[in-house]
Amino acid sequence: MATVNNLESLLASLTECTSGDDVTVRDLLNAVGRRSYGPILLLLGFIAVTPLTIIPGTSWLVALITLLIAGQIVIGRTFPWVPRRVLDISFPRAALVSGVEQAGKYVRPVDRVLKPRLAFLSGPPFIALAALVCVAAALVTFPLGLFPFGPILPGLTVLLFGLGLTARDGFVLVAAGAGLAGAVWLLLRVWSALPFG
Numbered sequence: 639m640a641t642v643n644n645l646e647s648l649l650a651s652l653t654e655c656t657s658g659d660d661v662t663v664r665d666l667l668n669a670v671g672r673r674s675y676g677p678i679l680l681l682l683g684f685i686a687v688t689p690l691t692i693i694p695g696t697s698w699l700v701a702l703i704t705l706l707i708a709g710q711i712v713i714g715r716t717f718p719w720v721p722r723r724v725l726d727i728s729f730p731r732a733a734l735v736s737g738v739e740q741a742g743k744y745v746r747p748v749d750r751v752l753k754p755r756l757a758f759l760s761g762p763p764f765i766a767l768a769a770l771v772c773v774a775a776a777l778v779t780f781p782l783g784l785f786p787f788g789p790i791l792p793g794l795t796v797l798l799f800g801l802g803l804t805a806r807d808g809f810v811l812v813a814a815g816a817g818l819a820g821a822v823w824l825l826l827r828v829w830s831a832l833p834f835g
Contacts, residue, residue, distance in 0.1 A: 642670045642677040643804055644752055645745040648684060649738045661734055663703070664725035673717050678707055679772060680800030686779075686793025688737030693729055697789040701779035704796050708772035711765060752801070756808025765803070768811050771818050772799050778821045785828060791821035 642648050648670060655669035670677040682704045691697045707718050758764065775792035782788030795817035802810030 642674075642680065644749040645680070645684075645741070645801065646749050648677065648680055649741060649745060652681075652734060653738055656731060656734070659731060660728040661731045662726055662728040663720070666734075667720065667725070674804075675707060675711055675718055676800055676804035678718055678800070679704065679796055680804050682707070683793055683795070683797025683800050684737070684741070686796060687790055688734075688741065690729065690733050690737055691789060691793075693733065696729070697779060697783040697793075699724075699727065700793070701776040701783070701789070704772055704779075705776040708769045708776065708799075711769035712773065714762075714766070748801075752805040752807050752810070754806045756812070757806045759808030759811050760803050760806045764808075768799060768803075768814070771815050772796055775799075775818050775821060778818070778825055782821065782825055782828070788824070788828070791817060791824055795821060 642651055651669045652666065656665050666681060667678060670681050682700050685691070686697065686700045686704075691700070703720065703724060706720065706724075710718055759768065772795070775795040779789045779792045782792060795814050798810050798814035798817055802808065802814060
């Protein structure tokens with residue numbers, strides 16, 4: 639298991655700590671560290687904005703796990719727990735590697751702006767409020783998952799939340815809230831465009 643403290647270290651851990659034709663959710667969580675909320679949410683947000691979501695049902699699976707993990711932060715659980723049946727879900731490692739390669743050119747500029755600031759937002763009681771943003775993002779993903787590229791904004795929200803929590807950067811946590819606002823706006827626009835909206 640590698641130490642994950644930014645996007646670059648996340649991508650490195652996903653390629654260096656996994657192998658074979660398929661990877662399971664367990665493999666991914668073991669790669670980033672299963673006892674820390676930040677890297678897990680960073681992982682989930684990353685998956686939500688990569689080509690992995692082309693695989694049918696992936697967006698909803700990621701949203702379900704996000705809901706589970708963020709919910710545990712809200713209730714104050716010290717370490718995250720994931721059901722065994724979810725841990726055993728697998729998908730092609732080639733899709734993961736493709737996502738890592740495509741994201742590689744963007745991570746360094748993002749990582750360069752990360753630094754501990756407004757760090758109090760990454761601790762209690764603010765962390766529970768921030769986790770509610772992730773819960774809302776996960777819930778919004780379910781209806782948006784019915785539309786192409788719909789889950790990108792809520793996925794970005796979770797990515798930013800995981801990044802802010804991992805780097806103890808409260809500014810990024812605030813940005814995650816803006817991402818949620820964008821996702822809700824998108825949902826309302828899509829809903830109003832439907833015949834029954």
